[in-house]
Amino acid sequence: MTTRIETLPALAEVFREHGYAGASLALISAATGLGKGSLYHLFPGGKAEMAACVLAEIDAWFETNLYRPLREQDPPEQAVSDMFDAVEGYFRSGRRVCLVGVLALGTSRDLFAEAVRGYFARWVAALADALRRAGHGEAASAALAEEVVAQIQGAIVLSRALDEPALFTRALATLRSRVATAAG
Amino acid sequence: MTTRIETLPALAEVFREHGYAGASLALISAATGLGKGSLYHLFPGGKAEMAACVLAEIDAWFETNLYRPLREQDPPEQAVSDMFDAVEGYFRSGRRVCLVGVLALGTSRDLFAEAVRGYFARWVAALADALRRAGHGEAASAALAEEVVAQIQGAIVLSRALDEPALFTRALATLRSRVATAAG
DNA sequence: CTAGCTTTGTACCGATCGGTACAGAGATGA
DNA sequence: TCATCTCTGTACCGATCGGTACAAAGCTAG
Secondary structure (H helix, E strand, O other), X not given: OOOHHHHHHHHHHHHHHHHHHHOOHHHHHHHHOOOHHHHHHHOOOOHHHHHHHHHHHHHHHHHHHHHHHXXXXXXXXXXXXXXXXXXXXXXXXXXXXXXXXXHHHOHHHOOOHHHHHHHHHHHHHHHHHHHHHOOOOHHHHHXXXXXXHHHXXXXXXXXXXXXXXXXXXXXXXXXXXXXXXXXX | OOOHHHHHHHHHHHHHHHHHHHOOHHXXXXXXXXXHHHHHHHOOOOHHXXXXXXXXXXXXXXXXXXXXXXHHOOOHHHHHHHHHHHHHHHOHHHOOOOHXXXXXXXXXHOOOHHHHXXXXXXXXXXXXXXXXXXXXXXXXXXXXXXXXXXXXXXXHHHXXXXXXXXXXXXXXXXXXXXXXXXXX
């Protein structure tokens, strides 16, 4: 007996590695160790439901581990620093791709438009909130938050493309100090 | 009678929109208006050859319109500014996705690893060269160039995800002024 | 006009796609 | 022990995949 939740990490990896279109049921079956019967028992909606569940779990993880601390934790400077730690770990120093980013670039964006939009919108909003609490102006916080999230996504692309995980770590370090020195 | 070169823009759009795996011959056939017979006559190697040709053309375009000016044009500040103009136009203010970035995130990265690596490596190197000529230190130029290219890629992801093309334009403007004020 | 070439549409190939049907295995409660 | 319900492996569905074969169509040289 296997629960939905137990399969989500394996599912997420398949979607990350192969994208939504490329994640065939054969791959999913191999990754989870479950036959089609079990898969469709757990996810009657098929691939679409699997992807939606994975996105929901990712969103929940980020909400708990990033967004909420950014909004509520004190001091905000510490929350921002913790965010960078969490990001570094979550993306395995750039070796792991951002599934939401992958979906945003593909055609499947339309299928999961709301989830994809929400993920990034909340990230930017939560980070902007922390920056504001740290003394930045309203506009400056929003702009800097956007910049930081974009830089993280770009660093994933670039470090993958150059096959150079150190680039990701380096980019995060640079961002860290930029945010710190910009702090009023 | 159709030449390979004439089909490349349509091919590129299909790969951009659907990724390598998602670009089926049916889609390619519809986008180019060519039947399978013609496609395999022009590209005996099939999809792989089509994608390779598209990548080669992209690479050539960037070499001509971005990398070479960055390396050779004087003054370097103008070359950098021109690069931002070219990027803004090429990516249609964030509405158009970067095919090389898409490939870098997917499994197809392995198929085109060298092309993907070269594209970004040359971009970063050319930009770093211009920054150095503009008076930045060796290390600072390399770091800033990396940061700028990553930020561009991230801005594409973010502006697509939020369905907000203005974000891309805004990010480029910010980068512009950052590069200018950092200039020594 | 015809012979010979290039270009193209179409039919077809085996493989795989996402999804369904269903029988049987495994657990569960009485 | 037996009936019941949850779970799972397998066979199968039509559709589509990338790719091939090939004949007809269009062009060009003589």
